[in-house]
Amino acid sequence: MKRNPFFFGEVVTGENFTDRVNEIKRLTAELRGGHNIFLISPRRYGKTSLIINVLEHLNKEGLFTFYIDLYKVASLRELLEAYAKGVARSCTTRVERFSEFIKDVFPRLRPKIIIGSDGVPSIEVDIHLKDRELLDSLEEVFDVPEKIAKNRKRNFVVVFDEFQEILNLDGERIEKMMRACFQHHHNVAYLFAGSKRHLIYSMVSEPNRAFYKLGDIMNLQKIEPAEMMMFLKKQFSKGPIELTENILDYVLEISENVPYNVQYLCHHLWNWCLEAKNIEKEDVMKVVNNIIAEQSVNYIALWDGLSLHQRLFLKAISKFQNKPIFSKNFIVENDLGTSGSIQKSITLLKKKNIIDVDVKEIRFNDVFFKEWIKKKML
Numbered sequence: 429m430k431r432n433p434f435f436f437g438e439v440v441t442g443e444n445f446t447d448r449v450n451e452i453k454r455l456t457a458e459l460r461g462g463h464n465i466f467l468i469s470p471r472r473y474g475k476t477s478l479i480i481n482v483l484e485h486l487n488k489e490g491l492f493t494f495y496i497d498l499y500k501v502a503s504l505r506e507l508l509e510a511y512a513k514g515v516a517r518s519c520t521t522r523v524e525r526f527s528e529f530i531k532d533v534f535p536r537l538r539p540k541i542i543i544g545s546d547g548v549p550s551i552e553v554d555i556h557l558k559d560r561e562l563l564d565s566l567e568e569v570f571d572v573p574e575k576i577a578k579n580r581k582r583n584f585v586v587v588f589d590e591f592q593e594i595l596n597l598d599g600e601r602i603e604k605m606m607r608a609c610f611q612h613h614h615n616v617a618y619l620f621a622g623s624k625r626h627l628i629y630s631m632v633s634e635p636n637r638a639f640y641k642l643g644d645i646m647n648l649q650k651i652e653p654a655e656m657m658m659f660l661k662k663q664f665s666k667g668p669i670e671l672t673e674n675i676l677d678y679v680l681e682i683s684e685n686v687p688y689n690v691q692y693l694c695h696h697l698w699n700w701c702l703e704a705k706n707i708e709k710e711d712v713m714k715v716v717n718n719i720i721a722e723q724s725v726n727y728i729a730l731w732d733g734l735s736l737h738q739r740l741f742l743k744a745i746s747k748f749q750n751k752p753i754f755s756k757n758f759i760v761e762n763d764l765g766t767s768g769s770i771q772k773s774i775t776l777l778k779k780k781n782i783i784d785v786d787v788k789e790i791r792f793n794d795v796f797f798k799e800w801i802k803k804k805m806l
């Protein structure tokens with residue numbers, strides 16, 4: 429049996445990664461030139477995949493690159509360890525050099541080097557370090573890429589993914605400290621990526637905040653539908669089944685052309701194709717229903733955790749097609765009460781990661797949850 433060519437929930441590269449030609453061009457040019465960038469989009473649009481592809485390019489050109497995902501970092505100590513380890517890894521190739529490097533470059537950390545069962549080294553810093561000391565050490569560690577870049581005459585690119593999470597670590601103090609360090613780094617370019625648009629915007633565009641004007645903002649859009657369509661055709665052609673344009677149109681419509689959703693739906697459609705022969709629109713509907721059925725335990729739990737007003741609101745927006753959401757009609761028709769209560773529901777639903785609010789629209793993060801509501805709750 430042919431291997432399913434649709435991947436979701438992980439970074440995609442190579443032939444599983446499509447398009448983004450202009451974005452790659454712009455990002456590599458800016459970062460190569462030492463400019464900082466804030467890359468923003470809702471979750472699942474493909475930021476991390478784009479970043480990893482860009483870093484591959486830059487790495488091949490001979491730049492040092494280091495990537496850190498702040499979702500995985502739960503304390504200052506973890507940040508310190510992950511940063512030191514990551515920077516060391518990106519500059520040393522041999523395991524033996526790793527410990528020497530760490531001891532040379534981070535003398536104050538008194539680090540313990542640990543070699544995992546897979547032979548990969550990592551470091552642990554003294555558990556008794558106080559908050560103040562941790563911050564001082566972090567400052568020192570943040571300066572290392574600049575020092576290395578100068579020494580070795582090779583620029584560094586550092587990526588903070590899910591950057592807004594820094595606010596959970598130590599709020600203002602760490603923000604200020606990072607800026608104080610980074611603004612003096614002329615041989616390091618920073619890419620800050622994040623999915624909580626409002627948090628990042630206020631970090632970058634309010635004059636009293638530490639990251640004010642530290643870099644340009646780039647909003648990552650969806651992939652052009654025509655490009656996505658070509659990609660889907662190419663991937664499907666690896667199997668025995670050909671799909672008509674109409675069906676692919678429908679796939680993009682249901683998945684709202686969000687890259688993750690598209691790949692998720694096509695992954696399941698591929699498995700279904702192997703049983704069916706001629707793929708019709710009904711097959712897509714069937715696959716969507718299967719997905720909904722599979723997820724229904726999760727969706728029920730999610731629904732249980734919502735207030736009545738939040739449920740009403742979700743029902744209303746899952747019904748609406750291009751209707752202005754805050755119009756009087758919309759509010760009255762759907763019995764949504766005051767605009768104050770709507771705002772409150774929106775804020776809480778955003779917090780729960782159920783919806784995302786763009787400048788123009790409100791959308792479900794999980795389009796299948798929307799389909800579930802339409803099917804079961806309307």
Ligand SMILES: Nc1ncnc2c1ncn2[C@@H]1O[C@H](COP(=O)(O)OP(=O)(O)O)[C@@H](O)[C@H]1O
Binds near residue numbers: 448
């Ligand atoms: N350029 C792309 N080509 C094809 N699929 C993509 C692309 N970018 C993202 N995807 C799909 O979207 C999923 C989520 O991508 P990811 O990079 O993790 O997004 P984000 O970091 O914005 O949440 C991937 O697992 C993949 O299925």
Ligand SMILES: [Mg+2]
Binds near residue numbers: 475476589
């Ligand atoms: Mg990501």
